[in-house]
Amino acid sequence: MLKLKVDINCDLGESYGSFKVGSDTQIMKYITSANVACGFHAGDPVTIEQTITTAKKHNVAVGAHPGYPDLMGFGRREMQLTGTEARNYVIYQVSALQGFAKVAGISIQHVKPHGAMYNTALKNEELAKAIAEAVKELNRGLIIFAPRKSAMAKEAAKAGLRVAYEFFADRAYNMDGSLVSRKQFNALIEEPAKVVARAVRAVKENVVEAVNGETVELGEVHTICVHGDTHAAVKLVEVLHKGLTKAGVEVKPVSDFI
Amino acid sequence: MLKLKVDINCDLGESYGSFKVGSDTQIMKYITSANVACGFHAGDPVTIEQTITTAKKHNVAVGAHPGYPDLMGFGRREMQLTGTEARNYVIYQVSALQGFAKVAGISIQHVKPHGAMYNTALKNEELAKAIAEAVKELNRGLIIFAPRKSAMAKEAAKAGLRVAYEFFADRAYNMDGSLVSRKQFNALIEEPAKVVARAVRAVKENVVEAVNGETVELGEVHTICVHGDTHAAVKLVEVLHKGLTKAGVEVKPVSDFI
Amino acid sequence: MLKLKVDINCDLGESYGSFKVGSDTQIMKYITSANVACGFHAGDPVTIEQTITTAKKHNVAVGAHPGYPDLMGFGRREMQLTGTEARNYVIYQVSALQGFAKVAGISIQHVKPHGAMYNTALKNEELAKAIAEAVKELNRGLIIFAPRKSAMAKEAAKAGLRVAYEFFADRAYNMDGSLVSRKQFNALIEEPAKVVARAVRAVKENVVEAVNGETVELGEVHTICVHGDTHAAVKLVEVLHKGLTKAGVEVKPVSDFI
């Protein structure tokens, strides 16, 4: 019998020069894929180099995490880009990261848009298409990280790219499979045991319990998104990794199994 | 008998979003190598994409033109970077450009540092070495543009990279082979006939007349640097290209002959 | 009998370091109010200083022209800011400009938001309110430039600020008093005689002919917005200034008459 597998991904390399954020070295022990900031919303060249070196050392697969050109807003504010702008911003950022990967002797595994670019690409077909085509033109072997029901997943598939379906272990879900907005009081699941149970169920049964108590069909889950910016977050990821393993799920970089 | 050959290079793609500068399309007709700004001192992703597309159309070879992270100062102000910073800034910028070249179906021919990074790398071995090693780690086939007597040329050679020796056709030279500072009244040679004559002599005899009238030994000259930001500049490059051809010198991208 | 008066305003100081744009010195002869970029979408400190000095020399009233923090997009792309962000971005930019005005021995006359910030503030009450309150807290004497029928004009009035109602002489109008989108083929009125006739009519009769031929009620018009970025634009403003004067309208800074 084939063993179930899942990837754990986390945003890393989000420091910018002297502005140090995150607990990258700690979180690297428990994740299998790193989404590395590329310089537009966070991440300067020195930080990128260090992050990739550290990821390589921990056998963590590296992905590009391109964002809007909005350092002041950390790429979390919607900006109305044209398709041409979005496409070229993605080419620029993913390419920059590829150079560091090459120097480190590794390859980039995936691309996951950041913040507002990610959120908008879930619904906006023009943006999703611009991102998918940029990635395809650079390297058809790159995997796109996106929720299964999203414009991003759809456009990536159309472009002939592999898609790793993403599940958010510590976020509450609406009945339609979307995430409960962070502005809501109940957006986050903080109890570790609950996070682990949801993750195991998502991987094994491909469902999650929505905020209204109903069961939401997720489809196959390839990668679980976690946060690593606080001590508690690092602890949670450690617990999650152990919980998945104990439940018989193998935690591996997504490129090993899709 | 082997025909003499020389390359003509020019800084291009120096617009930034709505800030449009340069006469890129005009100048492309007369040059053979374009130094394309990479986003730190000038050049946004949309501009880079357009510049590379235009260069390809005109059979102009493309090079990366990395600079200091100083958009407000156009990379012309000296910044004291560590070797680690310089190395990673060059990897970032050259890599970003490589992605656009790949998407356009071409390869990057060379790397020429911009502005203050260029000037400092002529004398500062640590900076020159950081640049050379960054380029070498990315792609050993890339050619470095630098004057023959410079720390940049020396460190590039040490790193095993090819170097295209550069001559400035419209700039006055000191006796030691350095350029007369732009702050001096006599820094620029503006008369077209004189510029052509100096270029032809530099290519054929490998010498130039210094400001004090003495003859300076240049060594072999592979590429002639020109400016293309004004109508007069474009006209001058046209005259230069024709003058070199008429003098029996073949004007070609430097990768064709070194 | 009271003579009719109108102000002519233009965006100026939009260079950024070595990125030189606009024909500021030429246009200064024909306008009465300058909207000076404050560093977020365009305009570095040296440019601001020069622009204010030139404006003072030409007796052109100076206004702050704050924009979104988007140099790459020239502040023309919508960014979803919170009210707190918008308020503080406006305080920052207007204050910075006030310092240069003080050093030059003049006062700032008005504030006109730039690009996407302007367009969004026409309809979005939260943004308009954030801008109005920022201006009010800095200086209750500042005048806001906005079309009469706009959230911006309404919120400025609520905050107790004076509003100069703005008319766009070279733009086509829809029946509801809004501007025809620049994406439409017929957005711009380019024929000088037509631009002058529309401006004179707007000032004297407070109406404009919409694209469908019907007459749109504008209400009082205090200031006419023009563009000055091309030679043709400068010529048009010269013609407009002369045309208004010939029609018996006095062209003066808006603070002289509202």
Add this chain to the structure above:
Amino acid sequence: MLKLKVDINCDLGESYGSFKVGSDTQIMKYITSANVACGFHAGDPVTIEQTITTAKKHNVAVGAHPGYPDLMGFGRREMQLTGTEARNYVIYQVSALQGFAKVAGISIQHVKPHGAMYNTALKNEELAKAIAEAVKELNRGLIIFAPRKSAMAKEAAKAGLRVAYEFFADRAYNMDGSLVSRKQFNALIEEPAKVVARAVRAVKENVVEAVNGETVELGEVHTICVHGDTHAAVKLVEVLHKGLTKAGVEVKPVSDFI
């Protein structure tokens, strides 16, 4: 008998958007003057507003802390600016801060250049003069923070500005009164009792023991610079404040006594 007085100053407001750094609220309890980052090397408008509000609440005097336009390098890298650039960069940053102070109902007390701008202004007369003149033109009442033996202090005095002479409690001194470079192993004094003893001696006797054991004449000391970016640093400032008070020195904002 007149009681001895001294000010304690610290760099604050160094966050940038989501990049949160420093322990501003903790340190505010023990300092009397805050050097607030103005947006060039750190500090976005929202951070500035919050920092000024917090300073006002804690009766901490507010100063502008202008830096080089180098966010990636936190203003710590030397950049070769012209006098015109430096002057206008200071006007821009100090003015921006003045607006927030005005909105908060307070006035700015002082100006202290940041990082490389500070270090260079200690020796470079052209830069020091540019800074002093910018401040003078904005507000002759502003106090400049600088070591007594420095080009900055000299040029500020020439410009007619008051200067608060600064002592670094946790830094080792050379025999010539300059600070031991941070690159040296013995640059920092970390033992709290020693820091307090040096500060008390500097205020009372106007001397400090240099690294070679000899006694350096400091001249009058008005303000003591401390760091507040770590938990240990905050603790040290608390101990320093108490130690000075216990030794009979009154800790007050510098504008209260010079």
